[in-house]
Amino acid sequence: MKLVLKIVGGLVALLALFVAGASVWFWFYPVTVNNAVNKFTAEFAMDTPELLTGLGMIDNTPLDFHSGKLSDYTKAQDEKNLARLKDARAMMNRFDPERLKGQEKLSWEISTWFLDDLIAQAEFEYSGYRVNQISGPTIDLPQFLTDTHVIKNEKSVKRYISRLNEFGRVLGEVTARVEDDRAHGVVPPDFIIAKAINVMKTFIEGGAEKNPLVTTLAPKLDKIDGLSAEKKAAYVADAAKIVGDRIIPGYEAMIALFEDMAATATHDAGIWRIPDGDKIYAAALHSSTSTDMTADEIHAIGVAEVARIESEMDAILVAQGLTEGSVSARVKQLMADPVHIFPNTDEGRKEMLSYLVELNDEVMAKAGAYFITLPPQKLEIVRVPEYSQDSSPGGYYNPPALDGSRPGRFYINQKNTADNPRWTLPTLLYHEAAPGHHFQLSASQLIKDVPLLRKVSPFGAYSEGWALYAERIAKTDMNMYASDPLGDLGRLQAEMFRAVRLVVDTGMHAKRWSREEAIAYMLDKTGNTEDEVTREIERYVVWPGQATSYKTGQLAILKMRAKAEAELGEAFDLKRFHELVLMNGAMPLGILEKTVDDWVADEKGG
Structure with missing residues (x-):
């Protein structure tokens, strides 16, 4: 449970x-x-x-x-x-x-x-x-x-x-x-058992002295004023003993159980x-989408969105002179082009992180024209820990501490830098950082005079829907791709990824597709690497329904905005719409729609 x-x-x-x-x-x-x-x-x-x-x-x-x-x-x-x-x-x-x-x-x-x-x-x-x-x-x-x-x-x-x-x-x-x-x-x-065993073995290999629970402690102790070298060594030794005596044996017991289940x-x-x-x-679908849509309905929406996005991607590829082969084949050609790939070295990874920081600075410089409340909390962009990178997604975000003691963090998986060519990074940044999760989750912490539950985001369709909506407005409103057609292709590839999720998630869990069928469909439609697609499909296997929240939420927010624009006409204020959606905190989509309708009525009333 x-x-x-x-x-x-x-x-x-x-x-x-x-x-x-x-x-x-x-x-x-x-x-x-x-x-x-x-x-x-x-x-x-x-x-x-x-x-x-x-x-x-x-x-x-x-x-x-x-x-x-x-x-x-x-x-x-x-x-x-x-x-x-x-x-x-x-x-x-x-x-x-x-x-x-x-x-x-x-x-x-x-x-x-x-x-x-x-x-x-x-x-x-x-x-x-x-x-x-x-x-x-x-x-x-x-x-x-x-x-x-x-x-x-x-x-x-x-x-x-x-x-x-x-x-x-x-x-x-x-x-x-x-x-x-x-x-x-x-x-x-x-296949999940095999991957889980590998992750657990990777974590404990090298013994207690090389375990991250021990090796990350010493640098933190060095920052404590007045702590003697003897005490530092004693605390590290204590940590190593516990890891060796209790934690590693605990992992070994779990590994043994999983190996027995694998048979x-x-x-x-x-x-x-x-x-x-x-x-x-x-x-799970009801919880993830906060709607009553059935698996068949979600599947059909996914198929339709895949066809629309594929057409838009084709137009960009043709304009770039790439006309031969399927859309995904041409995307794969671009993905493999070394001119777009950061070196898969420590220096290359640092260069990628620096580029992401530059992108965040650029979007933040424009954000004030589209948002009333900008997050005062800092953002850090860091690498996914190496011990979990084999099965982690391409990127994810952790919100800041309420007291400001810890910044928001955008984690990017850098196991293989070829998974994220330069032209794919802008939309990943806009989703995880500004104006996506960092805006939404940071803004929610600033809401006044509401229960503290509303300062967090337990509603995936809202929070993931907002982040995918943020990817869209980076193009349509903020013009972040005005001189970057390949970046726009990256946006569409990411949106295709989320549309495909509707198809493969419902395919596996409701229509009884195999893992291999789902991988083949996603490879055919996205152009992503096989390693990345495999990680994603196996993620959907263990988190049923969660992957449907992104596109469901985005489409709902876009529909609410279009309705508000149609009813308010020239009186529609995008900054006020964003303030309404963000500064009321996360909520189920049906309640959000009613909230937007009430706002439109108030705006009409003057």
């Missing part, structure tokens, strides 16, 4: 509010929607140490009770979380939505949809693969410990050491859960292969 991960990804701590003076009546008898939402948000957050650290609100303060701990990954904790969700939903029923107005009504609508969705998914106790090649504690926790846990003084070092011990516990709990999943008919496909695992790709798989996929 992916309940804990979903909650961790979508909830915000209220601990600071408690300390600021929230009284007993507030906690037990919340009298406003904001208080009620904050109450159930806080209850989950206080049980999720990783979330509290990720938010960066109280680590290394007198209020820090959590940063030496990790979450409980047991079945009993999942059951506790589900009961808590149901209690929270019952609490929201105390409010009559017909008597609510403005932001309070919007908060009620968003939070009840969110709770209903979590409960619906949580009812499927065995719904997916909790350890796989791209996610799960074996991947997520090492990156959390090396990148998110803040070491700034000796106490935070001791808490890091404590968390390493906790990681040993977690590995044991998760191994027990995987065994339980197996007993209930949930075993990953053979009988099947090759089928779709989630239909597990008990209740069809129902699980329907719930």
